[in-house]
Amino acid sequence: MKPAAFDYAVPRTVPEAVDALGNSSGKAQVLAGGQSLLLEMHLERITPDLVVDINRIAVLDEMRVHDKRVQVGALVRHREFESPEAVAGPLGTLFSLAVVNIAHPPIRTRGTMVGSFAWAHPASEWCAIAMAMDADIQMAGPGGAREVAARDYFQGPYKTARQPGELITSVSFPLLSEETGVGFIEHRRTHFCFAQVAVSATLTVRDGVIEKARIGLANCADRPLRAHAAEQALHGAEIGPPMDGYRVPTEHPFARAGKIAAEQDAAPVAEPYADLEYRRHAISVVVARTLCQAANDQRSRVRQLEGDSR
Ligand SMILES: Cc1cc2nc3c(=O)[nH]c(=O)nc-3n(C[C@H](O)[C@H](O)[C@H](O)COP(=O)(O)OP(=O)(O)OC[C@H]3O[C@@H](n4cnc5c(N)ncnc54)[C@H](O)[C@@H]3O)c2cc1C
Helix, strand or coil: CCCCCCEEECCCCHHHHHHHHHCCCCCEEEECCCCCHHHHHHCCCCCCCEEEECCCCHHHHCEEEECCEEEEECCCEHHHHHCHHHCCHHHHHHHHHHHCCCCCHHHHHHCEHHHHHHHCCCCCHHHHHHHHHCCEEEEEECCEEEEEEHHHHEEECCEECCCCCCEEEEEEEECCCCCCEEEEEEECCCCCCCCCEEEEEEEEEECCEEEEEEEEEECCCCCCEECHHHHHHHCCCECCCCCCCCCCCCCCHHHHHHHHHHHHHCCCCCECCECHHHHHHHHHHHHHHHHHHHHHHHHHHHHHHHHHHC
């Protein structure tokens, strides 16, 4: 199908883009990578009267580090994060583990991280990481610039705190300390499908004891979640000896955290190929495995740091 007729604006600056959005009837859409928008327009599920193409706004291409945070501009493509070096330290590794789960290379070449925040699909990998990492979303609108914390930003499937006239200019994440272990595992029916469950985990460990855990869940509710109850259960627990993650004893802290995430933090609904019992089981297993991955990563980072200091 062809999209319905629409006007097209190509602003060169953020204020021009905000003006174009503000002057429209409220049915304008921003064109970033176009990997969600164009599909919806072709299916005529979205029929904008104006498309504001932001691809010529050079400043939105930038990724900057300041104040121990990385700020990702609205035109930075998914593909950039395939290299763990794109972002300093363990956060770069976490992004590189997550990004390969997003669709396939042509989509990652055009699609943007910030576009995923605007679209707010409950299965979005980036949005789950943003919840776990306490990311902030920066926006520019007719009333000026503002910043919203991820925990206040996501309001339901495709529903966010962004107002129709606002442009998201960037998203910022705190960088992780060098010895933080990271993990990201996704379970999906086929590679083409969105995640049935995806889990992001970071672990800060001192003398074998977990000081801080951050767990983000994708497609475990109507919006991305942070698994606060599971995190709480891990504080003060021992990580124990290395494990491959596939046979986590039920009494291990990671298995217990998985069960808590599935039963207390998540709010899944039944899907055509997965009833509620299956979905909760999948969540508990994937959380436990992702924590094992993060613990193994933490051990190898500490070994590396100790080797470097000799
Ligand atoms: C086959 C297929 C598989 C996919 N699989 C996955 C997957 O596994 N995981 C995943 O997360 N995504 C997946 N996607 C979606 C993909 O990641 C998109 O790139 C992403 O959702 C949107 O980014 P975009 O830059 O393409 O945005 P666009 O398509 O250009 O825009 C999407 C929406 O966001 C708005 N928007 C975009 N940027 C801004 C901005 N800066 N400010 C305000 N509004 C803005 C637009 O108005 C529009 O409503 C898939 C897409 C396809 C086609």
